[in-house]
Amino acid sequence: MSEAITRQIDRSHMQVSDEVAIQITSMNKWYGAFHVLRDINMTVNRGERIVICGPSGSGKSTLIRCINRLEEHQSGKIVVDGTELTSDLKNIDKVRSEVGMVFQHFNLFPHLTILENCTLAPIWVRKTPKREAEEVAMHFLSKVKIPEQAHKYPGQLSGGQQQRVAIARSLCMKPRIMLFDEPTSALDPEMIKEVLDTMIELAEEGMTMLCVTHEMGFAQAVANRVIFMDQGQIVEQNEPKEFFNNPQSDRTKLFLSQILGH
């Protein structure tokens, strides 16, 4: 188990409301003939912090990539913030500007400075004036504790710093939901902590978060729900304490024993 989480967590703003943020109904996805996601049903309320885990190839990344339609689903229904995802490009762009995403490999734009990375989407998508966008960007860069790097290029930063920039870049769009696709998997151990700290701060402010991660320490400390996936389906979901201490299905037990039991 990760020992990265050492600090006390402020739960005063972590409140789950009744408002539905994401509603997925009987969703299926195929890659060609391969059935990757099978009959996914899931409701995410505003303020929830959900950790999705499971063995590799279980479809967890594909699931959260369907939520901002980086992947297209073939049947069923996905409604994000009241907007249904269909092939209508307007809806897709609307959802994408409301949903922030952080990738495993950061995907910063290497030809732009850190500041430009953060202001690009607000300026071109939200039509924010440049000065205002820069102020917002500096605010979020300070929040992830790297304002002094604003005029460097991504290639000059460490992995952990790059991932924090990627988080700041998403936050600059003022998203209502954040998706994290294995945000710490490509990082050296000493850098995982700084990224997790940033994510915890975000959770403390009440952000709705879906994280695909293997950081079980993070799941126990922050999540209000853990979803376990295998072979393209949701096998078990529960609140973290129950999930880790009292897993129900055999697959979950096997998975937990593999990643925790040394």
Place this chain on the structure above:
Amino acid sequence: METATPIFVRNEMLGPKEPPTSQRGVVKWFRENLFSTPLNSILTVIGVAFVYLVLKTVVPWVWNGVWTASSLSECRQIIAETLGPDSHAACWAMIAERWKQFIYGFYPMDSYWRPTLAFALMFVALAPVLYFGIRHINVRMVGAVGVLLMIALWGLGTDGAHIGLALVLMAALTAVAWVAPKKLVWLTLLYPAIGFFLLWGGSVWGPVGALLGFVILAFVWLGLQRQVGVVVAGGIALITAAVWWLSVQTHVTGALHAAMPIGLPPVRSDQFGGFLLAFVIGVTAIAASLPIGILLALGRRSDMFLIKTMSVGFIEFVRGVPLITMLFVASLLLQYFLPPQTNFDLILRVIILVTLFSAAYIAEVIRGGLAALPRGQYEAADALGLDYWQAQRLIIMPQALKISIPGIVSSFIGLFKDTTLVALVGLADPLQGITKIARADINWKGIYWEPYLFVGLIFFACCFSMSRYSMYLERKLKRDHR
């Protein structure tokens, strides 16, 4: 020396020392690069001997060349008198007498200032594009071009009025480059019309009318792209502009010309030749083939079946056909497909086909750049809510073009040298056309090294500058420095 016992404590820290003499400076360089092994040493000696032998023949030949003579036989006589009966030397007198023809072809002599001014303005128009509106480089470039233009015009014996005009113009442009270097882009946008007007002359209203067509195109596109999307708006704008160019423009510009007959004496396309022709074809095709190549590369990667098939078809067809075939199509076949009585200028036809030819190659080079970009860049752009064209313009193309710079510049260099092939359709390119004409002169019959060397040298200078510029650009855009 300290002894290596299991327990070791250093009491005194060592200061830095210089490397041994044989491992630094010139000695090291010679050892590593020229005399690293016995075989290398032998090869170095042989190589130096070879270079010496070549230079021993070539340098005196070039250096002792005769610059003033009226014919080849006079040249040889002078050489025999000064250097001895059996000696050889170049006869540069031929170049001295004919260089204007190599540069301007058969362009009317009293109008030489026009292509010269157009050539100078080309650099001014290029400055903001090549150097991103960096003030000091732009000012220096525009200023230097201005000074060189003055010298060239004076050397060509241009009349005072036109030198004065050029002086005022270049001074004004230098001032613009100083005050607002980014404003020079307007000259870049207007340059095609200005260049056309200066080179071909005629009524000023023709190019103005053609420019108006582009203004219409831009306005219709900007007005519609919100409602109907970028591609459809582009199509409608293009059709509107085409209607203007084909049926409305001539009436409007005719009326304007009747009211205000401003213009320059017209010059026919068959009077163009030499490097003037090579530059007109080369520069226009280079400037036009880059955007077309980008669109073709995007088309080839498109999800839309029809666009993809058409792009692939075009690229593969054009790449599969030799350029010479396309030039023959330009000079002979195209006429059959156009409405009767259309008098479509031969140079324009050649430019169009050379552009399309080069665009196909550029498209493939850029596709290589696109393929080299990680998928994550597209995904990050999508995830931020950028639409397709924003993502292409802001994220994908800047990176893909940067990767493709060496390939793109190679294509451009190839294209520029290929302009000499237009000799095959009867245009007077510098290498075949003008050189043949010059050598057919009874005075210069039998000369062959000098004109080819001269033409080759100018081509080399142009291509080498392009190559150096691309290296500057690569260094400038490098972002992974630590």
